[in-house]
Amino acid sequence: MLESVDTILSSGVRLTAPLAFAACGEYVAERAGTMNISVEAMMLSAAYGSVATASATGSATTGLLAGVLVGMVVGWVHGNLSHRLALNTFVVGLVLNALALGLTSYLITVSTLDSQRPSQASILLLLGIAPLTWWLVERSRWGLELRASGEDPRSAAVTGIRVDARRRQALLWCGALAGLGGAYLAVGEVGSFNQNMTAGRGYLVIAAVIFGAWRLGRTLLGCAVFGLADALRLALPALGVTLNSQVLVAAPYLLALLAMLSFRTSSRAPRALRQG
Amino acid sequence: MTELLQLRGISKRFGPVVACDAVDLTVREGEVHGLLGENGAGKSTLMNVLLGLTQRDAGTIIHRGKTVHVGGPRNAIGLGFGMVHQQLSLVEPLTVWENVILGDRGRVDRAKACADVEAVAARYGLPVDPLSRVDRLSAGERQRVELIKCLRRDPSVLVLDEPTSLLTEAESAELFAVLRRVVRAERRAVILISHRLAEITAATDRVTVLRRGRVVHTGRTAETTPPELARWMVGREVAVEAEAAALGVLVAPAQAAATTTAAPVLRVRDLRVLVGGTPRLDGLSLDVAPGEILGLYGVEGNGQDVLGDVLAGLVTPDGGTVEVGGQPIDLTRPGALHLAGVGVVPEDRRTALVLDMTVAENLAMKAPMSAFPNRRRMRAAAGRLVEEYGIAVPSLDAPARALSGGNQQRLVLARELSAAPRVLVAAQPTQGLDVGAIGDVHRRFQRVADQGVGVLLISTALEEVLALASRVAVISSGRIAGILPAEEATGERLGLLVGGA
Numbered sequence: 001m002l003e004s005v006d007t008i009l010s011s012g013v014r015l016t017a018p019l020a021f022a023a024c025g026e027y028v029a030e031r032a033g034t035m036n037i038s039v040e041a042m043m044l045s046a047a048y049g050s051v052a053t054a055s056a057t058g059s060a061t062t063g064l065l066a067g068v069l070v071g072m073v074v075g076w077v078h079g080n081l082s083h084r085l086a087l088n089t090f091v092v093g094l095v096l097n098a099l100a101l102g103l104t105s106y107l108i109t110v111s112t113l114d115s116q117r118p119s120q121a122s123i124l125l126l127l128g129i130a131p132l133t134w135w136l137v138e139r140s141r142w143g144l145e146l147r148a149s150g151e152d153p154r155s156a157a158v159t160g161i162r163v164d165a166r167r168r169q170a171l172l173w174c175g176a177l178a179g180l181g182g183a184y185l186a187v188g189e190v191g192s193f194n195q196n197m198t199a200g201r202g203y204l205v206i207a208a209v210i211f212g213a214w215r216l217g218r219t220l221l222g223c224a225v226f227g228l229a230d231a232l233r234l235a236l237p238a239l240g241v242t243l244n245s246q247v248l249v250a251a252p253y254l255l256a257l258l259a260m261l262s263f264r265t266s267s268r269a270p271r272a273l274r275q276g
Numbered sequence: 277m278t279e280l281l282q283l284r285g286i287s288k289r290f291g292p293v294v295a296c297d298a299v300d301l302t303v304r305e306g307e308v309h310g311l312l313g314e315n316g317a318g319k320s321t322l323m324n325v326l327l328g329l330t331q332r333d334a335g336t337i338i339h340r341g342k343t344v345h346v347g348g349p350r351n352a353i354g355l356g357f358g359m360v361h362q363q364l365s366l367v368e369p370l371t372v373w374e375n376v377i378l379g380d381r382g383r384v385d386r387a388k389a390c391a392d393v394e395a396v397a398a399r400y401g402l403p404v405d406p407l408s409r410v411d412r413l414s415a416g417e418r419q420r421v422e423l424i425k426c427l428r429r430d431p432s433v434l435v436l437d438e439p440t441s442l443l444t445e446a447e448s449a450e451l452f453a454v455l456r457r458v459v460r461a462e463r464r465a466v467i468l469i470s471h472r473l474a475e476i477t478a479a480t481d482r483v484t485v486l487r488r489g490r491v492v493h494t495g496r497t498a499e500t501t502p503p504e505l506a507r508w509m510v511g512r513e514v515a516v517e518a519e520a521a522a523l524g525v526l527v528a529p530a531q532a533a534a535t536t537t538a539a540p541v542l543r544v545r546d547l548r549v550l551v552g553g554t555p556r557l558d559g560l561s562l563d564v565a566p567g568e569i570l571g572l573y574g575v576e577g578n579g580q581d582v583l584g585d586v587l588a589g590l591v592t593p594d595g596g597t598v599e600v601g602g603q604p605i606d607l608t609r610p611g612a613l614h615l616a617g618v619g620v621v622p623e624d625r626r627t628a629l630v631l632d633m634t635v636a637e638n639l640a641m642k643a644p645m646s647a648f649p650n651r652r653r654m655r656a657a658a659g660r661l662v663e664e665y666g667i668a669v670p671s672l673d674a675p676a677r678a679l680s681g682g683n684q685q686r687l688v689l690a691r692e693l694s695a696a697p698r699v700l701v702a703a704q705p706t707q708g709l710d711v712g713a714i715g716d717v718h719r720r721f722q723r724v725a726d727q728g729v730g731v732l733l734i735s736t737a738l739e740e741v742l743a744l745a746s747r748v749a750v751i752s753s754g755r756i757a758g759i760l761p762a763e764e765a766t767g768e769r770l771g772l773l774v775g776g777a
Binding site for chain 2: 139140141144145147148151152154155156157158159160161271
């Protein structure tokens, strides 16, 4: 029994890490006022890009870096479409998600990828990235302007802040970290790329930010809860429990829904997200 | 006195609309300069040009004798132009000190920012806690924060756009005293934008009057009289009561309270509304008789906006009852008040209109409608209302957005009255309107009351309440502090009730 708890915990940590990386990014994008649903596209395309690069260069580290870059490209595209050309951010996000799924599914049919040796040490990056994200948002001038852009874009603009620029920058940051999350999942954890391998983890990240009520600490706690739920789901057959695993897949979203319900009266969402 | 700022030949058009037409404005050191004009006269556009928020089509800006380039807001801030906007530019979930340093550059230093706030606050007498969140502050306190934010940058020219629209009389007086201190400090000037004559005559040294984008008068305030200013501003003779309202002069109400003995058409009992745990309405009760105008007067933030929302069906109260014509209304059912015959002119007319829908569609919204409305009949009905209420519209198919504030207000009024209400609730019906439009709206209310409708007039403008109402109820901390017949409602007695007995 103790052994299985140990297994669940360690696999829980490994399943939490990709969510936590991406959540640090999504948190920033949302604080700046973008409900960024393309985080799924960022993670998925980064997962492919990292595996492809790692397989070409033979270096898992290069693969991780490539994932970061691919995620930033998605963030750059999203940022320019919705915060320069003023396209609806949800539509852009949906299109990017569909595009990433289609493109990566196509690419694995035309390329052969070598399996990579996992390098789980990159999980330690989280210990640096999470506090850095917090400091940037809560303590830096950039973060102050970012929060102002998310809470009241009109007032921020009148004060001389370039709201759209801040939001594009936030999406770049989000792309980098969501990319790292996707790359970690592919190169660091699985060691290969499967079709739709993120399987909605991007949406899980969005759910975590909502669960965390737009606070970083609670958001990361949400990631841990979701990661453990996932680990539990995978461990159930071995434990001899016959609980419908689909229910556990749905559990994180149910939690996010409950969290939203309980914050209904004291909504802490950035005000720009509440419009429309 | 030397000339601090000169605007020469500033022109700006938005499509076919000329907002500013070769406007000249000279502001001297050490003066409070009034900028007077109706809504849409070009005051705000002119100042947005100065502040770099709007790019001008033509003209030059000369600051301390040098022609300067104003490309954007940061540019203007660098030149020492600061502005307190009508809609304050504060980010509400942030703290006071965070808001104050928002436009700065460089490292965020909380201790220094707080010290700055306190230093400016002490220098000009604007007490505020730098650590509190802006959304927990009152309207007056927010104005102070906005002032501190501007003053900390040591501006040479400080612009205030309709600064008293949300302030009480006392807070306004305090603000003007602060402005005196501001200009007395070295080499500085204040531009005060307003359409309230009383404010301009009381607080400014010189005044420039704009009408339809042109300067029609400029000179020392002491050498003009309020009626003169009103004529310059409006360009026509204005109705006595509208002028009186604009001047802040009190006129006797048209009729005495003879109708209060009739059975009330609107009966509100023990209304309670909690917002975030604090009571905004705390057992409020009042009656409105048919044919009377009951004025609800009080300082902003005492619950009158909540009462307006309840009667508009936007807020479901936590307790209490509303009866219309003796019938209790189920307030949890949307549209119940409307069906019972309550017409509402809300405080923000944009909530009463769908701005992107046409004039005809907006007017038809309260009319009974079949599943397939006949557009020709709808337009015909709209045409009649537009004519009857004198609404200036480019066309019946123009979006409501294209109308000026006064005409939007007439549009709301026309629609609400076309449904033949038994009760009309109007919240701040003349806020932001010019003198001509105010007179028109007031006449409409009187006519409606003469026809036997019970009118509840919610207003923070004392002169408006006294000009129209036959009885005045004073709201304080979410309850009625007292009700006076209009002839007994002197400023003093009301002031005592407002102060909270």
